[in-house]
Amino acid sequence: MLGNITKTVQLAAVLFAGPAFADEIWVSNEKDDTVSVIDIETMTVSRTIEVGERPRGITFSKDHKVVYVCASDSDAVQVIDPQTGEILHDLPSGEDPEQFVLHPDNRRLYIANEDDAITTVVDTQTRRVIEQIDVGVEPEGMAVSPDGKIAITTSETTNMAHWIDTQTEKLFANTLVDQRPRHAEFTHDGSELWVSAEIGGTITVFDVATQSEKTKIGFEVKGVHPDRVQPVGFEMTKDGRYVFVALGPSNHIAVVDQKTYEVIDYLLVGRRVWHMAFNGDESLLFTTNGVSGDVTVIDVAKMEPVKTIKVGRFPWGAAFRPTP
Amino acid sequence: MRRTGRALLAAMTGLMALLVLGHGASRAEGEMSILVGYLERHVPPPPVLSNLEETPDDLGLAGARLAIKDNATTGRFLNQSWTLSPSIVAPQNDFLQAARDLLDRTPYLVVKAPREDLLALADMPEARTAILVNASLPDNDLRGEACRPNLLHTIPSRAMLADALAQFATKKRWTDWVLISSKSEADMALADSFERAAAKFRLKLRERLSWSFEADMRRNAAAEVPLFLQDAPDHDMLVIADEAHDYGRYVLYNTWLPRPIGGSEGVVPSAWSASVEQHGAAQLQSRFADLTGRDMRSVDYAAWAAIRAVGEAVTRSQSAEGETVRAYMLSDEFELAGFKGRPLTFRRWNGQLRQPIPLTHPRALVAMAPLEGFLHRRNELDTLGLDQAESGCDAFEKER
Known part of the structure; x- marks a missing residue:
């Protein structure tokens, strides 16, 4: 009898919680050990999912059937069913996984192991470690080229972008950037690699074919000391027009022209803005604001913030999930 | 010219020659090997009322060891190899002889020593072109009237x-x-x-x-x-x-x-404390704890910052020559990420490393100075300590 009631309650809970019928933004809350799921239609948090300790990197499989979360202090990458929020299993990740990137083959996960100066390559199907690659001190930023041939790890204390040949899983180039690189992204056409340097206050743009530096972009926020203008996470629009750059404790997002490398605008968001994710058609951008514990929604066409959504403590990563 | 000569000599006489001419850096086939000396005068800690805490034996040296490891990890990708040569001088032994032995092999010396020893070292003719980094003494006048152009400071002044x-x-x-x-x-x-x-x-x-x-x-x-x-x-x-x-x-x-x-x-207020965790500091703390089994203290941090600063200067200037490295360290190009949320640089007028000062209690950070609202026309970090006009140090200007 009691069992039946429990079951009914559980069923009700499941029905109430989902399945979702709207696009979602998933946000990892570093200091709450949870993921907040934002319903893009209503712009509210529709679910909060408990995950491992200190969740940071978050990304969906290419088919959006599972979501991967770096549970840094649990030393695991957790694989979660986005429909139910259930943790399906852990992947071996090496120690202290912070960030990762999923290869276009939808199989290999390249993981930065911050405490060990290693990049771990994991096969998400066999759940085995394929390779561990020695990189610089405190690896963090991870990227993979659109054709899947190159993976990148940036190391915060070594101040480099390490270029990995994904055929051999070996380094083929190491290029210096400014102090404390945090994030790396390839342009959608694969011709350029952009790397942000938090303490250096710059983004270095590399020509991918030659791994040589093309240009360096600086930032200046009115009324904020240059030392506190710290580029961290950034995202590029698919149309090749804009790059949105989180400037950390300056509480601003810079909008950069992808072609001319000029900063077009600065948008005020929450405190210590960290990472971000677009919705499906890139009309909206969701930024994670670590210190204020919220997400700012930016209208991309108008280039202005339109809403703030409260999430957990120290929101870190963000990832888009389309309506299933 | 000098470098070509060295390479020839090295080719002729092999390894022995490298040892002889080493001088902190030897280049062979594009490889740079850099030696950093750590020189400490052992001083028994003064008696205190409480019996609760002990001063770690490797205070300072442990920070130097971690920094060499950090430099070496980076160096792997740049054909650099980094070695630390520690020398701990007992109270009865000759400090300057130990210094001479190190200076024969490298211009880079991290020093933890009492004032008399440090100044005697800085004034030695053999140390004239050296880069000595004070990692322990907070004396204001070492950044003022008693400053020496070959002496930098990574430990904050009082x-x-x-x-x-x-x-x-x-x-x-x-x-x-x-x-x-x-x-x-x-x-x-x-x-x-x-x-x-x-x-x-x-x-x-x-x-x-x-x-x-x-x-x-x-x-x-x-x-x-x-x-x-x-x-x-x-x-x-x-x-x-x-x-x-x-x-x-x-x-x-x-x-x-x-x-x-x-x-x-x-x-x-201190250079470093176990309760500093922001700006990625938790990573430095955990790397240090893994290496030593204890918390990182201010003198450890200063020794770490000294060797990391040399590492950055060597990497960015692509030279291991003392003079080039020193010039780079004191230039506008130099900056060091030191886990305090802002780039660290050297004051060109007295060789002091500019750095935020955490204010802590044993369990948490209370504030990080410079606090908001304390402004300076050059750099907010210069609201802390001796500013150019008041330092009284002209040795750095003179030698320019």
Whole structure:
């Protein structure tokens, strides 16, 4: 009898919680050990999912059937069913996984192991470690080229972008950037690699074919000391027009022209803005604001913030999930 | 020209030649190997009342070891190899001879030594073109009239620490201070710095008291301290100068008036503390703990920063020649990410590493100086410590 009631309650809970019928933004809350799921239609948090300790990197499989979360202090990458929020299993990740990137083959996960100066390559199907690659001190930023041939790890204390040949899983180039690189992204056409340097206050743009530096972009926020203008996470629009750059404790997002490398605008968001994710058609951008514990929604066409959504403590990563 | 000569010689006489001419850097087939010396005069720690804490034997050296490891990890990708050569000189042994032995092999020396030893070293002819980095002494005048152009400092001066506390007190509006200090030379110097900081930030120093108890405070602090403070004028904050951490701990919670405490106890300004965790500091803390099994302290941090600074300068200037490296370290191009949220640079007029000063208690960070609102036309970090106009150091300018 009691069992039946429990079951009914559980069923009700499941029905109430989902399945979702709207696009979602998933946000990892570093200091709450949870993921907040934002319903893009209503712009509210529709679910909060408990995950491992200190969740940071978050990304969906290419088919959006599972979501991967770096549970840094649990030393695991957790694989979660986005429909139910259930943790399906852990992947071996090496120690202290912070960030990762999923290869276009939808199989290999390249993981930065911050405490060990290693990049771990994991096969998400066999759940085995394929390779561990020695990189610089405190690896963090991870990227993979659109054709899947190159993976990148940036190391915060070594101040480099390490270029990995994904055929051999070996380094083929190491290029210096400014102090404390945090994030790396390839342009959608694969011709350029952009790397942000938090303490250096710059983004270095590399020509991918030659791994040589093309240009360096600086930032200046009115009324904020240059030392506190710290580029961290950034995202590029698919149309090749804009790059949105989180400037950390300056509480601003810079909008950069992808072609001319000029900063077009600065948008005020929450405190210590960290990472971000677009919705499906890139009309909206969701930024994670670590210190204020919220997400700012930016209208991309108008280039202005339109809403703030409260999430957990120290929101870190963000990832888009389309309506299933 | 010099380098070509060296390469030839090396080719001719092989490994032995490398050892002879080494001088901190040898280049063979594009590889750079860089040696850094760590020179310490062993000084037995002064006696203190409490038996609770021990000064770690490897204080400073442990930070140097971690930095060499960090440099070496980076160096792998740049064909650099990094080696640390530690030399700990016993009290009865010849410090300058040990220095000479290291300077034969490298221009880079991280030094943890008493003042007399440090100055004698800096004035040695053999050290004229060396890069000596002071990782332990907070003496203001080493950044002032007694400065030496071959001597840089990664440990903050007392003035920097005192200014950090004064900024914090200003922010909290704890404007009236009473100051306690023992009669030791170090504590008098620290108290002078607090006095100077109070004047700089327009705080009121209501009284400066001298701690002179001979008794064992472990037993009778509760009785003695309130009496000691009973006649002091009213104040917002009680500031303690106790560098050896001898008596200050017994003042906490034993005061006559209920007032917050800062300085050597309570809210403490320092180069580094185990409770610093922001700006990726937790990573440095955990790497240090993995290596040593203990917490990182200020002198460890200063030694770490010294070798990381040399590492950055070598990497960015693509040279291991002492003169090029020194010029780069003091240039506008140089910056070091030191886990304090801002780039660290050297003051060109006295060789002091500019750095934020955390104000901590044993369990958490309270504030990070410079605090918001303290502005400076050059760099907010220059609101801490001796600014160019007041430093009195002209040795750096002269040699330019």
